[in-house]
Amino acid sequence: METVNDLLVSATDAFWMYLLIPLLALLSLYFTVRLAGVQIRLVPDMVRQLRGEPETAPDGKKAISPFQAFSISAAARIGTGNIVGVAGAIAVGGPGAVFWMWIMALLVGAASFVESTLAQLYKVRDSTGFRGGPAYYMQHGLRARWLGVVFAILITITFGFVFNAVQSNTISGAVQNSVEVTGASVPGWLAPAIGAVLVAVTALVVFGGVRRIAHVTQALVPFMALVYILMALAVVALNTDQIVPVFVLIFESAFGLREVAGAALGTVIVQGVRRGMFSNEAGLGSAPNAAASASVSHPAKQGLVQTFGVYFDTLVICTMTAFLILVSDPVYGEERGPSMTQDALQASLGGWSVHALTFVLLLLCFSSVLGNYYYGAANVRFMSGRPQVMLGFQLVFLVATFLGSIGQVALVWSLADTTMGLMALVNLVALAPLAGAAVLVLRDYTDQRKQGVDPVFTRDRIPQIPGVQCWEGEGEEVETLR
Structure with a gap:
């Protein structure tokens, strides 16, 4: 198993270093130029649009609101990547990896805007509101359903199975570490018991459909983020004299001026970009x-x-994790990654904080499990509308949740890196030719904002964009998929 993991890591490292990272960076730079730095100049609008009210869905209930959609995506974003992933990047790449997380977040914000705008543009109606994503804009925007099916398969495997196992693995590890802190031995039945409970609670939510997922994540995401931020701020407050030295350490390590953990500059950059992408998911297609x-x-x-959401994830949550680790003068090394955050909290706040972080991780990872399920479910529906197929996905999803809680973390993380990279590659290939549509949509939005009106879009405003399924003008017939 160790040999398989080593081969997978080597192949994945080469794929990220020589293909995916350069492609993502170049496309994000291209999008930034074409959209005139939309990810920087329209930050006030980002906050303003969180407050939008949804319409009534065909089944008579409220559709998903902008904030609920944000919560679903934040639920998938804010989880293992923010705590264990950031710690792993620092353990291997040193403090400089944090700098490259920041830089990539600012750059790939443009890719995030393009992919999410296209998902809205090419979405379809269903009985509870809307659904869509890269598979849908590949089919309707590129007229390439086959590519959409490839993406749907990859995201279902990545989020429905692999990433889901990562989250349940983190929950199991955090609980076991919390038991060890008390001085008690970890019983062999604990991990399977954790997996069984997680499966039961997850099933109660996911079988309730997208609205139940939205309501649960809408409640969990703000609460868990606030608790974690307050804990991290407490650590920073107790170590205010270390704030400037930590910044200096991050910048010096980022440019190879100070080697930490034996990490070469290339390793620092790759670890920062990869873990940052795992965390904020910009350009990934999720x-x-x-x-x-x-x-x-x-x-x-x-x-x-x-x-x-990209900024909130990386510039706020990931930065908090990085600071609380770095002010604790950590011991570096690849094997240290999973426990670095808990050790840092314990060193600054005492043993109780380990249990508090375990509670936060439970909420973070559970909400990520729900977000992962939604991503997989939306793409299974793209491939097949048969209820038996969806039931099969749900059962396999729950099995993967259980297996992740008892699996080995190294192989799970390696698989996550590999499948995430392949999924991102397919998405980026589709984004490049569709960027023009996103440019036209943004221009329409900014033109209406300049006129002092709340922007409203109908497909007849930009008739040169083909394949748009919703956004009917007045008098047009509305079609709903079942």
């Missing part, structure tokens, strides 16, 4: 699935909301 579910009056609105 968040657009949640973005498409929102009921908004203009596609660009949810594109802006999801870009704000």
Whole structure:
């Protein structure tokens, strides 16, 4: 098993270093130029659009609101990547990896805007509101359903199975570590018991449909983020004299001026970009699935909301994790990654904080499990509308949740890196030719904003964009998929 993991890591490292990272960076730079730095100049609009009200869905209930769609995507974003992933990047790449997380977040915000705007533009109606994502804009925008099916398979495997196992693995590890802190031995039945409980609670939510997922994540995401931020701020407050030295350490390590953990400059950059992408998911093709579910009056609105999600994830949550680790003068090394955050909290706040972090991780990872399920479910529906197929996915999803809680973390993380990279590659290939549509949609949004009106989009405003399924003008017939 160790040999398989080593081979997988080597192949994945080469794929990220020589293909995916350069492609993502170049495309994000291209989008930034074409959209005139939308991810920077429209930050106030990002916050403003969180407050939008949804329309009534065909089944008579409220569709998903912009904030609920943000919560679903944030639920998937804010989890293992923010705590264990950031710690792993620092353990291997040193403090400089944090700098490259920041840089990439600012750059790939443009890619996030493009993919989420396109997901809104090419979404379809269903009985509870809307659904969509990269598979849908590949089919309707590129006229390439086959590519959409490839993406749907990859995201279902990545989020429905692999990433889901990562989250349940983190929950199990955090609980076991919390037991060890008390001085008690960890019983062999604990991990399977954790997996069984997680499966039961997850089933109660996911079998309730997208609205139940939205309501649960809408409640969990703000609460768990606030608790974690307050804990991290407490650590920083106790170590205010270390704030400037930590910044200096991050910048010096980022440019190879100070080697930490034996990490070469290339390793520092790759670790920062890869873990940052795992965390904020910009360009990955996952968040657009949640973005498409929102009921908004203009596609660009949810594109802006999801870009704000990238910043909240990386510039706030990941930065908090990095600071609380670095002010504790950590011991570096690849094997240290999973426990670095808990050790840092314990060193600054005492043993109780380990249990508090375990509670936060439970909420973070559980909400991520729900977000992961939604991503997989939306794409299974793209491939087949048969109820038996969806039931099969749900059962396999729950099995993967259980297996992740008892599996080995190294192989699970390696698989996550590999499948995430392949999924991102397919999404980026589709985004490049469709960027022109996002440019036209943003121009329409900004033109209406300049006129002092709340932007409203109908497909007849930009008739040169083909394949748009929703956004009917007045008098047009509305079609709903079942």
